[in-house]
Amino acid sequence: MPEASTGQQKWPNSSPQRRPMACHTTNASKLNEMDYEALPHPPYSPDLLPTDYHFFKYLGNFLQGKRFRNQQEAENALQEFTEFRSRDFYTTGINQLISH
Secondary structure (H helix, E strand, O other): OOEEEOOOOEEEOOOOOOOOOOOOHHHHHHHHHOOOOOOOOOOOOOOOOHHHHHHHHHHHHHHOOOOOOOHHHHHHHHHHHHHOOOHHHHHHHHHHHHHO
16 A cells, blocks of 8 residues: 655555446346345445534635644644634534434
8 A cells, every 4th residue: 555654654545546346237237136226325434423524524624725744733733623613513513413
């Protein structure tokens, strides 16, 4: 796996070069013949909580254009982001879940 360097540490590159697996029409037909149903891929990443979508949307905007020379700078930026969000910020994200 290729690595990215932050100057102090090397981090594995998490963007794989391989294409994701997909259910081709012939495979779907075969599954259908066997009375299996191919389920669609969920619209969101299954390893994230639904409340994370609100959080990460604004975190992404906050981090846009920023560059970090090391991990400590990145951690400081995350801490700055979370400390200066109001209670209403988190309440809004939770209420959006309830309304969906």
